[in-house]
Amino acid sequence: MMQSIAMPSRIVFGHHSKATGELWSNMSDICELLKIEAPSNLDKDLRQFQHRRFKAGQTLHLPNDALDNLFLVNCGFLKSSMTDDNGNELVLNFPMKGELIGVDSVHLRRHQSATITLSDCDIILIPYAAILELTEEYVQLGQALLHIMSRELARERYILGPQRTLSAEAKIGRFLCMMGERYAQLGYSSRRFNLRMSRNEIANYLGLAIETVSRVLCVFHRLGVITVHQREVVIIDAEFLRGLIKLSTSRNKPMTDTGKKNLKNDRLISDLSLVHVADRHTGTTMSGVSHM
Amino acid sequence: MMQSIAMPSRIVFGHHSKATGELWSNMSDICELLKIEAPSNLDKDLRQFQHRRFKAGQTLHLPNDALDNLFLVNCGFLKSSMTDDNGNELVLNFPMKGELIGVDSVHLRRHQSATITLSDCDIILIPYAAILELTEEYVQLGQALLHIMSRELARERYILGPQRTLSAEAKIGRFLCMMGERYAQLGYSSRRFNLRMSRNEIANYLGLAIETVSRVLCVFHRLGVITVHQREVVIIDAEFLRGLIKLSTSRNKPMTDTGKKNLKNDRLISDLSLVHVADRHTGTTMSGVSHM
DNA sequence: CGTTACTTTGAATATAGTCAAGCAGTGTGG
DNA sequence: CCACACTGCTTGACTATATTCAAAGTAACG
Helix, strand or coil: CHHHHCCCHHHCCCCCCCCCCCCEECHHHHHHHHCCCCCHHHHHCCCCEEEEEECCCCEEECCCCECCEEEEEEECCEEEEEECCCCCEEEEECCCCCCEECHHHCCCCECCCEEEECCCEEEEEEEHHHHHHHHHHCHHHHHHHHHHHHHHHHHHHHHHHHHHHCCHHHHHHHHHHHHHHHHHHCCCCCCEEECCCCHHHHHHHHCCCHHHHHHHHHHHHHHCCEEEECCEEEECCHHHHHHCCCCCCCCCCCCCCCHHHHHHHHHHHHHHHHHHHHHHHHCCCCCCCCCC | CHHHHCCCHHHCCCCCCCCCCCCEECHHHHHHHHCCCCCHHHHHCCCCEEEEEECCCCEEECCCCECCEEEEEEECCEEEEEECCCCCEEEEECCCCCCEECHHHCCCCECCCEEEECCCEEEEEEEHHHHHHHHHHCHHHHHHHHHHHHHHHHHHHHHHHHHHHCCHHHHHHHHHHHHHHHHHHCCCCCCEEECCCCHHHHHHHHCCCHHHHHHHHHHHHHHCCEEEECCEEEECCHHHHHHCCCCCCCCCCCCCCCHHHHHHHHHHHHHHHHHHHHHHHHCCCCCCCCCC
16 A cells, blocks of 8 residues: 555654554654754653554545644645635645644644645654643753744745746746655655646646646646656756746846846746747757657 | 834833833733733743834844844834845735744744834844743743744735735735734724835735736725725725635636625626726726715 | 935736637546 | 546637836925
């Protein structure tokens, strides 16, 4: 069952298996997974936290569920989303290994979103009550938690926020790079990976129409900067993808030398649009990249 | 100097003035300002935190500054922003009284954004070192900090995130309502207030062009749902503003009865667009609301 | 009173969305 | 093994919404 995720077993936590066959993790495992420094006196701690396995498509929690546990992803790929006033799904993020799910809801003691698994997953359940105990016992742990939340907040604010200004091409380009980086952090290739989510979910996450996502991915493919087959992606020119921007209006840039950098981007975007419209006729003008 | 902000002095913290004329606050003041419960043994705490006054247009911190202090807004209106790769300003939020500035940067110990004052401000400086001390001494305080950050994170994720799907009208409508609510929390009117920021800053914050902001505000005015003169706003029909949505595509809504609710919004948006295009000729079709 | 910064307005354009149709991969059952 | 349906993805043509460019109007400021 878990094989389909092809996770090197070496870096899966929770080897303290018991007679039942269930996995359990102690605090040291958890700190390592969260990439925080474990307090020195923590290895004496006897607490064990239960793992739980989910098949693809199962639900970890729904909006309004009591926040009994935080969920720490040990392995697998998930999707957190909410439903707006009109019943539209809004994808919030795609948690992966090491992500702590639920920290955005501790102030209400109630989940505000739903999280479902996109692949088979191994999840560590951390009771909220245990968090409170632990932060009392180990001051450093509380501070580490602050770091984790600060990291999350910074991600939302400094990475995701600026997306609102970007063109569809730039959003998707950066999305691909971001996924690559996340895989890289897990020890996989940042260049070649499998998007676990559907076009629909990508579109929803980026605030685009599904057709736009499809089109832009095809354009990227034709330009030779990526390869896509289904959800298999190979990033060929990450620089290109990362460099895409919304054509910046002269008025929104207070100062700065926008000379060469924007010149470059102007051309690229034009090319994209050009291909976008006239691809069948001309192919592209890119230097000898093979176009399918 | 501070008069221009017209803040009822009763709710300004920091009455422990000293011979120097500077204001200082203790931990109880700070907890109250942050709306967190003060640990019971905290009133014995002798720590005093210095206030600092800023004139409009001054800088609290710049990106890459060391995170020596967190800034707690006691009074005034500010703007946090960053500059993207192309030199474009990106407004992140508009801190007001009670907001703790810098929590998104504790993990790096370095600010990632700039914060400048939009009005005269009174800011309490809380040394980061003191935060660490305090969380060690008062466990509850650390947990309260977690709540604060969770609240912030939820705001970014559940309030700001979904903005990406909204039409310009909806973004601006909700922005106005949000500002109203924030003023209400400070004891002001939620209906009548002064936007402290320029159209440019609003546009930037919402990811729109400045002209779009201007136009939509005018349309709202003509529709009779608000009044705008410069930065003075009166909200007349908050329901209308809050109800604006992006016309939802049939494909993005998985399920749900979208009958009357969307019908209503379809009509409203059409009206807006209609006015948007043909306002001079027809006025509007709204029930007898006075137009300017 | 003239200069500057901010805002409004109009007309043209571009980008992304919408609608509609077809295609491809997957799985099921005959 | 192939027809069938199912789901997800792609493509095209058209449309709508927001941006861009240009210009003029207004408030603010020395």
